Every structure is written in C-alpha cells, then in structure tokens.
Amino acid sequence: MDGRPVLVSTQVEDATADLVITELNQRRVPVLRLDPGRDFPDPAVLSARMGPDGWSGVLTVGQRTVDLGSVRALYHRRPNVYAPDDDSQSSKFAAQENRRGLGGVLASLPGCLYLSHPQSIARAEYKPVQLATARRFGFMVPATLITSDPAEAKTFTAEQPTLYKPLHAADYDVGGEPAGIWAAPVEPGELDHAVSRCAHLFQAQVPKTADVRAVVVGDRVFCVRIKSPPGVVDWRAHYRNLSYEAMACPEEIRSGLLRFLADFGLGFGAFDFAVTAEGAWWFLECNPNGQWAWLEAAADLPITAAMADLLENGEARRD
Known part of the structure; x- marks a missing residue:
C-alpha cells in the first residue's frame, strides 16, 4: 500500500465499519481491514522487529501489505477474540500467543492514532468503573447496588422503583435464537436465592x-x-x-x-x-x-x- 494506511480491526460483517471504510476510500486513504482473532495466522502474516524507533516490519493480509511503522491510525471496532481452533493444549497455547504477539504489536505501533486503544476500551x-468515573466528573448517577446477596437485593428494591441491568452485553440465546437482556423493572418478591449465583446490578429507576x-x-x-x-x-x-x-x-x-x-x-x-x-x-x-x-x-x-x-x-x- 502507498501512503500511510489506516488499519480497521473488526469482524467480516460490520455495517458500521463499512461506512467508515467507504468514506476513507472516497478520500483515497489506504485501508487494511482484518479480524485478528480470525485472520491470524492465516491469511494474515506478521513480521515485526523492535528497533530504536519502536516496532517496524510488515503485516500482510492476503495480497495487501502495510508497513507497521507507517500506520496512521487503528480503528479498533469489534474484532473476534483470539480463540483456539479446538480443545487441545497446543491450540489453546497458540491462541494466547497470537493474542499477545499480534495483539501486542498492534497495540504499540509508533505514531499511530488509536480509535480507541484496545486496552482503554x-x-x-x-x-462499576464507569459509574464511579461519571460521578467523579459531576454527572448525576442513579442509586446503584451491585450484589450477590439476595437479602441486600430485596432491601434495595423495596426502597424505590428499581431496574435490573446486566453488567455486560454478552451474547445470549433463547431456544437457539439470539436474544438481548434488557433493563427491566424488578420487585422484591421476584428475587430469590438465584441472586447469589453471580453479581447483579440493581439501579433506581429514573x-x-x-x-x-x-x-x-x-x-x-x-x-x-x-x-x-x-x-x-x-x-x-x-x-x-x-x-x-x-x-x-x-x-x-x-x-x-x-x-x-x-x-x-x-x-x-x-x-x-x-x-x-x-x-x-x-x-x-x-x-x-x-x-x-x-x-x-x-x-x-x-x-x-x-x-x-x-x-x-x-x-x-x-x-
């Protein structure tokens, strides 16, 4: 690729990233798109050397190659995780090496703008960190309880109208179909010993x-x-x-x-x-x-x- 390229790290199907890539293409900004968790080590190939100015070398995906030292920006969108191909010890080892090898190089490119840095994301x-940070900067934050204690959860939900919210928007299936876990009202009588199975977030309803x-x-x-x-x-x-x-x-x-x-x-x-x-x-x-x-x-x-x-x-x- 000629010129300073933008790396876009995301899954194959990502309509949001497609919009940004199309805009960059119209501006004649070179773009290399890859999904590190799926494309490495095949078809992507990495060769990186540490020198006085940091990492140099090349990253190749198919027929396209970028100079690591010239990457202008990395758009860390929604790549897949580095996952083993099977349950074997060697496959699990390789997945962790890929994450720390390719992932580590991509997270430390010289002169690269990160939108945003994977570790910051x-x-x-x-x-819990978000809520504490928001409160520190003066935002109003609803009363919140994070607990695995059913008794505490019952007490909190009895004090005011309360919502249950998941702490992480993870993939969830119902009957084999993808489903979302949305914020929902919860009453004290709905809570039982199941609360003790993991951390739960309860928040006063605004x-x-x-x-x-x-x-x-x-x-x-x-x-x-x-x-x-x-x-x-x-x-x-x-x-x-x-x-x-x-x-x-x-x-x-x-x-x-x-x-x-x-x-x-x-x-x-x-x-x-x-x-x-x-x-x-x-x-x-x-x-x-x-x-x-x-x-x-x-x-x-x-x-x-x-x-x-x-x-x-x-x-x-x-x-």
Missing part, C-alpha cells in the same frame, strides 16, 4: 420523559433525543416504535463527556442518559465501542465523516 467496559444518546468522536459531540412509547423502560427493545431528533448538547454535559473519555484514554464513546421532565440528565452508561450508524440516518448527523476525519488526520475537525 477493555478498561472502560466495566460498568422518572424519564426521554432518552438521549450522545456520540462523541474526538472532541465532537452528537446528541440525539430518543422518544419511545409510554411505559417503555429500555428503548433498545423497541426500535420500531422510536422517534429521533438531533439536539444541542448542554455545555456542562459536553465538558463532562470529554473529561470522561480523556480519563479512560478513549477517542470515542456512545453515552446513554435518561432525561426527566425538569431537564435533568442522568448518566446510565458509556459504551466505548457503541453503535451509531442508524442514528446518523435517523437524525441526519455527520458521524461517519467525523470518524473519518479523526482517522485520516489524527484530530477532530472543528465546525
């Missing part, structure tokens, strides 16, 4: 009138007001019944968002807020690699261009 995925997703790319903030039917708790379970409206971000919220991302070392974040009738914004969570593509079309926002600006230039374009 991993740290920011812990909801009396919201709307939701807001704030997508932050570099220093650009795109806010969308999401209106759902009355009584809907988690809008993600009702996409067909939602309406969207782009809105300005209050300056105090914008400032907190940028400080939050800087604290984690992130260049991107998809934040969710519950907004009350009085206009109070309650922090719910930040997905450091959240979805945004459908909002771009629904609310007419130039998020793809903002992502491409950052990857191409290493800095956000100011309007």
Whole structure:
C-alpha cells in the first residue's frame, strides 16, 4: 500500500465499519481491514522487529501489505477474540500467543492514532468503573447496588422503583435464537436465592420523559433525543416504535463527556442518559465501542465523516 494506511480491526460483517471504510476510500486513504482473532495466522502474516524507533516490519493480509511503522491510525471496532481452533493444549497455547504477539504489536505501533486503544476500551467496559468515573466528573448517577446477596437485593428494591441491568452485553440465546437482556423493572418478591449465583446490578429507576444518546468522536459531540412509547423502560427493545431528533448538547454535559473519555484514554464513546421532565440528565452508561450508524440516518448527523476525519488526520475537525 502507498501512503500511510489506516488499519480497521473488526469482524467480516460490520455495517458500521463499512461506512467508515467507504468514506476513507472516497478520500483515497489506504485501508487494511482484518479480524485478528480470525485472520491470524492465516491469511494474515506478521513480521515485526523492535528497533530504536519502536516496532517496524510488515503485516500482510492476503495480497495487501502495510508497513507497521507507517500506520496512521487503528480503528479498533469489534474484532473476534483470539480463540483456539479446538480443545487441545497446543491450540489453546497458540491462541494466547497470537493474542499477545499480534495483539501486542498492534497495540504499540509508533505514531499511530488509536480509535480507541484496545486496552482503554477493555478498561472502560466495566460498568462499576464507569459509574464511579461519571460521578467523579459531576454527572448525576442513579442509586446503584451491585450484589450477590439476595437479602441486600430485596432491601434495595423495596426502597424505590428499581431496574435490573446486566453488567455486560454478552451474547445470549433463547431456544437457539439470539436474544438481548434488557433493563427491566424488578420487585422484591421476584428475587430469590438465584441472586447469589453471580453479581447483579440493581439501579433506581429514573422518572424519564426521554432518552438521549450522545456520540462523541474526538472532541465532537452528537446528541440525539430518543422518544419511545409510554411505559417503555429500555428503548433498545423497541426500535420500531422510536422517534429521533438531533439536539444541542448542554455545555456542562459536553465538558463532562470529554473529561470522561480523556480519563479512560478513549477517542470515542456512545453515552446513554435518561432525561426527566425538569431537564435533568442522568448518566446510565458509556459504551466505548457503541453503535451509531442508524442514528446518523435517523437524525441526519455527520458521524461517519467525523470518524473519518479523526482517522485520516489524527484530530477532530472543528465546525
């Protein structure tokens, strides 16, 4: 490849990454796409050497090769994990070597902009850390309990209207079909000894009138007001019944968002807020690699261009 390339690390089917890659192609920015957990060691081949200026060498995927020392940016989107081919000891060993070898090199490229760094994303995925960080930067955070004690859970849910929320949006199947675990109201009488089987997150329910997703790319903030039917708790379970409206971000919220991302070392974040009738914004969570593509079309926002600006230039374009 000629010129300084952008690496895009994601799965084969990723419509969101496709939008960004198309935009970069239109700008004639070289792009190499790979899924490290699936493409290495075949068809991807790595040859990296440590020298005075850091890592140098090449990464080849099929017929395309990039110079590791010239990578301008890495868009760490949603790659597969480094998984063994089978249950053999040698296969498990190889998967861990691949993760620490290729993964380690990709995480330490000289002069490379990360959107965002894989280790920063991993740290920011812990909801307890998110909530503590949000509170530290002045956001209002609903009363929250994380517990494996059924008695504590019963006491908390008796004190106020409460939602149960998963701590991680993991893949889940019901009857062989993929399903989501959404936030849902919970009453004390619904809780039993099953709470003791793992950590559970319970959170006071905010009396919201709307939701807001704030997508932050570099220093650009795109806010969308999401209106759902009355009584809907988690809008993600009702996409067909939602309406969207782009809105300005209050300056105090914008400032907190940028400080939050800087604290984690992130260049991107998809934040969710519950907004009350009085206009109070309650922090719910930040997905450091959240979805945004459908909002771009629904609310007419130039998020793809903002992502491409950052990857191409290493800095956000100011309007």
